[in-house]
Amino acid sequence: MAIANCKRCGRLYNRIGRDICKDCIREEDDVLLEIRQYLKKHPQANIYEVADGTAATYEEIVAFLRDGRLILRDNPNMAYPCERCGTLTQSGRLCANCTQALAKELGQAAAAIQKEESQGKRGKGFLSR
Structure with missing residues (x-):
């Protein structure tokens, strides 16, 4: 078992899953x-x-x-502020607009990586006979 200091009180405890x-x-x-x-x-x-x-x-x-x-x-x-833009939200860490924007950005990044990998496979190496 891992022994750790509690994040809240500082006491030693057997860490099972949480930091406290x-x-x-x-x-x-x-x-x-x-x-x-x-x-x-x-x-x-x-x-x-x-x-x-x-x-x-x-x-x-x-x-x-x-x-x-x-x-x-x-x-x-x-309501409390979104971690990204400060707009008030009632659930999660991000507001609905930031969640959508982040999902869009991640989708674009994934597509760019996939495109880069597919182009990289065709352009490398030489064919010899």
């Missing part, structure tokens, strides 16, 4: 449950209001949202 120890995982889960309960009672709350009404910080709430651990269905005011 079992105690910190339990604490995170408790905070996440508290956030969910708060949002059930206050569906119109924004991130700052949730942070004020719970033990969570703004950064923790955004991390839960970006990681997909906190899903917003009926909470229209829970």
